[in-house]
Amino acid sequence: MPPILELHGITKRFPGVLANDHIDLALNEGEILALLGENGAGKSTLMNVLYGLYQPDEGEITVRGKTIKVHSPNDAIAAGVGMVHQHFMLVPVLTVTENVMLGVESLIGGVFLDRKAAAARIRQIATQYGLNVDPDAYIKDLPVGLQQRVEIIKLLYRNADILILDEPTAVLTPQEADELFKVMRSLVSQGKSIIFITHKLKEVLAVSDRINVLRLGKVVGAADPKTATETQLASMMVGRQVELTVHKEETKSGDIVLQVKELRVLDDRENMMVDGVSFDVRSGEIVGVAGVQGNGQTELVEALTGLRPALSGRAEIAGRDTTHANPRQIVELGVAHVPEDRQRDGLVLSYPVADNMVLNTYYLSPFARGVVIQQPEVDKAAAERVQQFDVRTPGIATSAGSLSGGNQQKVIVAREFSRPIKLLIAAQPTRGLDVGSIEYIHGRIIEKRGQGCAVLLVSTELDEVLALSDRIAVMYRGRIVAVVEAAEVTKEYLGLLMAGVDPATIAKPRKGEQAQAVF
Amino acid sequence: MSDSQAPSLVWRRRLQPILLPALAIFTAFVFGSLVIVLTDFSVLEAFKNFASAPGGSLSAAWKAIGTAYGSLLEGSLGSPARMIAALQSGDSKQIGDAFYPITESLVAATPYIFAGLAVAVGFRCGLFNIGAEGQLFIGAICSVWVGITLKGLPAIVHIPLALLAGAAGGALWAFVPAILKAKAGAHEVINTIMMNYVAFRLSEWLLNGPLKRPESANPVSAFIQPSAELPRFFPDPIRFHMGFFVALGVAAFIYWFLFKTTLGFEIRTVGANASAAKYAGMNITRNLIIAMCLSGALAGLAGANEVLGVNHNLANAFSAGYGFDSIALALLGKSHPFGVVLAAVLFGTLRSGSTRMQNVAQIPVDIISVIQALVIAFIAAPAIIRAIYRLKAVGEGEGAVFTRGWGK
Secondary structure: OOOOEEEEEEEEEEOOEEEEEEEEEEEOOOOEEEEEEOOOOOHHHHHHHHOOOOOOOEEEEEEOOEEEOOOOHHHHHHOOEEEEOOOOOOOOOOEHHHHHHOOOOOEEOOOEEOHHHHHHHHHHHHHHHOOOOOOOOEHHHOOHHHHHHHHHHHHHHOOOOEEEEEOOOOOOOHHHHHHHHHHHHHHHHOOOEEEEEEOOHHHHHHHOOEEEEEEOOEEEEEEOOOOOOHHHHHHHHHOOOOOOOOOOOOOOOOOEEEEEEEEEEEOOOOOEEEEEEEEEEEOOOEEEEEOOOOOOHHHHHHHHOOOOOOOEEEEEEOOEEOOOOOHHHHHHOOEEEEOOOHHHHHOOOOOEHHHHHOOOOOOOOOOEEOOEEOHHHHHHHHHHHHHHOOOOOOOOOOEHHHOOHHHHHHHHHHHHHOOOOOEEEEEOOOOOOOHHHHHHHHHHHHHHHHOOOEEEEEEOOHHHHHHHOOEEEEEEOOEEEEEEEHHHOOHHHHHHHHOOOOHHHOOOOOOOOOOOOOO | OHHHHHHHHHHHHHHHHHHHHHHHHHHHHHHHHHHHHHHOHHHHHHHOOOOOOHHHHHHHHHHHHHHHHHHHHHHHHOOHHHHHHHHHHOOHHHHHHHHHHHHHHHHHHHHHHHHHHHHHHHHHOOOOOOOHHHHHHHHHHHHHHHHHHOOOOOHHHHHHHHHHHHHHHHHHHHHHHHHHHHHHOOOHHHHHHHHHHHHHHHHHHHHHOOOEOOOOOOOEEOOOOHHHOOOEOOOOOOOOEOHHHHHHHHHHHHHHHHHHEHHHHHHHHHHHOHHHHHHOOOOHHHHHHHHHHHHHHHHHHHHHHHHHHHHOOOEOOOOOOHHHHHHHHHHHOOOOHHHHHHHHHHHHHHHHHHHHHHHHHOOOOHHHHHHHHHHHHHHHOHHHHHHHHOOOOOOOOOOOOOOOOOOO
């Protein structure tokens, strides 16, 4: 049987970059094809070409043997190709049914929305594929995992046969991810075909039928998940041998650097997001904060770094009360902050790399003398850091916005790690990054720990928290429900704690397996 | 393949910032000529016979456009033939007359430079200062007051004092919406507009009361002391004065301030990404207030420049809407001080040439407003220009942030 979808010689050039170089790809009916590749390997470009967001310079796309021209997502949908983006395209204040109907509304008498018919169709799709969700629920009340289901239902509602899932597990808990994999298997068993884009090697091996690896805009190889190993795949992606496990030296933790007592923090809508949190971080120690996105980690970090006022409680950094300190005072105490949203908080995307490298030290010697910025000094330091931290950029005058996500993160890490620091607060430091960058950033964090820096690591990636942390604090609904030694717990145990299960009711965790890094 | 593209791309990226405004201006003139043709009765008359004599009607259209733009050019830059003849005759009166138009254009450009810089500084910090006109009025009032009341000072002291008074007045007027935004979150667009009305009415009251020239029946102030007048370089009627060079100096200073100092870096960062500015430890409130006051000071200087350099007194409605035009002008100049200077010279030239166009070609001055509006429309919607001239978009570097919308 011929493949349901074929890409022939797809080539896409951007100024100075060959993003896709004669890519050939075939998707068979009823299979899950994993597309693996580092950031900047050309996965997203390729999928955007397929989805009509970019026009290829060369090459053609065939669906069921027929060549199609895709000028917009509508053309793609018409050809039966649908995509679930990493960031959901849902309207929070509308119901599931309304979101699914949006753009393809069924009408009564040409005027009124026929919600009933749509809801019935949604229920039918839901039962058929095991995508249970209440059609009348409002999106804003649904957890992320269910919102993702709604995105999938949207595609099925539009009769898509070919589904592209772009990093679908990035926002899910391990349990939710397992649910998603079940849904994916159910979809392909009923004749749908899936392209699964990810950088997590474990998931690729667990769920896909075939694997294609992209590197530098080319398909560099294919692998069979039954026989391939994580190390093989990682090496194919990166083009060299990759160290998958994080090697941590035993270190002696020293004095308390960060002490948090009964801290309470409100979010912008005055919800109590951090509700009486107490913990401490010692020098030479990494404390990981695990939790599903939205359980108060963001607000905790913002309060500790001076970006958000604390309602009550106390935070002390290096013995100084910083509960009500501003970001500059905290930075000047020797705190580095790798912010959760690097594009919103960490960088000025329109600025050149050089200016971003001194974003919080521009007023200090040698970068400024009096009020005058010493541009040669800034450029010199920026060039050194680009070199030292292996930032892949055409030059220090290139705008930060034109770098890949991994390199943007390296700019932030370079800036924050290049000054003497006592405490590192890293929030989602590797979110959306590729294997090479993750390996690199993990290495740098471990190195800081080795130098006696205290590290507070906030991550929704359980593998990451497990691999790096010495101790793990699990956050659920604004409280720390447990603080455990990382070496003594399993991923499953943490997953249950993150889901709000009372620690007292969980069977004592088995002695932990060797912690592994996130891929 | 991609290698051979690289050099042309580099060029395009370099040319793009200039190319787009240039094409926008050109296109605006093309559309402007359409308006000229459509509003000219003789041309419309000629077009009634289009079927029988298409040549005649077309040449009538050509002629109308030619006369209009010809007189615009002559009115703004002068006639080269006359200049040469005057220079050859060596008669200073004749030389003065021949070069009068071009100097008048620069006189008109001067307040545009100040006011354009004012709006540009606001844009750089993410603020939309629509109050430049009001700040300009207050600046004019303050400097005219210093110009009238301080007596016996040498010019070298009096002129800077009067200019500073104008800057301070404008800054004060901008401080009110700035503090309202910083402390109460009130949107500066609303409050600067409100402050405009207060400024207009205040100046009317002053000119009918405390500042009124006793011997005049009109609402005008007394003349400033000669020691406060910005020096002119040529005999009358040439009004070209020192203000132009002050404006250039201020533009250079603003460039240095925005791009070479720590405070300028902070202001631009707040404008480009306020979250990142906060993360980097910058004080957003302080930067907003400083940027707004600096903007007001520059607008105040525009007013001061007019009363000290051109009018030597204050009259009701002395400003030809410089403060409002300057919004368009800052957009055209991409909120860059040098771009603003170029745009200001263009606007000044159009303004001063339009008078002659009205006299010679009977084309209303308003056509210039139409052209200015079209320039702005094309600048604000570069997609139109790109579509017309089949230009490809290339990645843009640091642009000015115009306004962050309502609310936040």
